[in-house]
Amino acid sequence: MTMYENDIEYTLISEEKIRSVVAELCERINRDFFGKETILLIILKGSLIFASDLMRGLDIPVTIDFMQASSYGTGSESSGEISIKKDMDNDPTDKHIIIVEDIIDSGRTLSLLRANLEDRGAASVSICALLSKPARREVEVRTEYIGMEIPDEFVVGYGLDFAERYRNLPYIGVLKPIVYSD
Ligand code: IMP
Ligand code: MG
Numbered sequence: 021m022t023m024y025e026n027d028i029e030y031t032l033i034s035e036e037k038i039r040s041v042v043a044e045l046c047e048r049i050n051r052d053f054f055g056k057e058t059i060l061l062i063i064l065k066g067s068l069i070f071a072s073d074l075m076r077g078l079d080i081p082v083t084i085d086f087m088q089a090s091s092y093g094t095g096s097e098s099s100g101e102i103s104i105k106k107d108m109d110n111d112p113t114d115k116h117i118i119i120v121e122d123i124i125d126s127g128r129t130l131s132l133l134r135a136n137l138e139d140r141g142a143a144s145v146s147i148c149a150l151l152s153k154p155a156r157r158e159v160e161v162r163t164e165y166i167g168m169e170i171p172d173e174f175v176v177g178y179g180l181d182f183a184e185r186y187r188n189l190p191y192i193g194v195l196k197p198i199v200y201s202d
Contacts, residue, residue, distance in 0.1 A: 024186060028193035032175055033168065035191050038150075041167040042070070045148060046077030048165060049118065052146075053080045058116045061108060063133075064088040065187070066122035069179035070150045074120060085110050091128035100159075102132035113141040118165075122179050123151040127161040134161070151175070151192075174200070 033041070060082050062071040075082060088106040117137055124130055130147055137145045148165035155172040176182050177189030182200060186193075 024189055024193075027186070027196055027199045028176075028189075029196045031191050031193050032170065032173070033178075033192040038178060038192065039073075041150070042073050043077060045150075045165050045167055046074060049074075049148065050077075050079050052164075053116070053118075056080060056116055058082050058118055059108075059110060059112075060084045060120055061117050061137075062086050062120045063122070063129075064106065066179045066181065067120045067150075069187070070122055071120045074148070083110075087133070089129060089133055091126075091132050100128050100132060102129070102136055104136075111140075112137050114143045116144045116146075117142050118146045118148050121147065121149040123153065123175070124149045124161065124163065124166075125153055125156045127157050127159040130163075131159045131161040150178075 058080055060071060060075055062068065062084060064086055065088070071084070075084065085108040086106065087104065087108045089102055089104045091100045091102055119130065119133060121130060134145050134147065146164040147162070149163060150167040152163065152166045152169050153172055154169055173194045174182065175192050176186035176195050177192045179187050180192065181187045182195055
């Protein structure tokens, strides 16, 4: 893709590597959820592309649902609040839910989201994130499935954005600092 060429410092995860990471996640989920009715809860918007690849590798009875949420908290306290812009259509009560997220950064959004679903009586809540930046974690969050741990760099592509752009880049790249400093 030449359109974004000048904005990307380097490729962090190639298309080929993404495919193998997603395939490994599918294998693990297929084993753990064999025969189990499950809802893939896709967190908008960044998880769109990851989720569409992930679900096609799942050999379990899944349905999909969507949620758009963000966290707002104070300092480094773990008690923040979750702002739900779009809630899931299903009632989570008694459902097995796998949250599909693009990247875990501070961990705020996911820890609040998991608590929210548990409070509403979900039978089980698991987290599947393509990427994790452990160096940025502010809140402890249990994560069942992580595709790859990455260094503390701002990445775009494969659904991940900067100011809503670069989501259509087919690989994951590190953005040149010049792009966000002007
Ligand atoms: P947190 O874990 O609650 O801090 O928020 C994670 C969210 O921040 C993700 O769902 C992304 O939308 C966004 N995010 C964090 N790091 C990056 C990045 O490197 N590139 C693009 N989006 C990011
Ligand atoms: Mg984003």
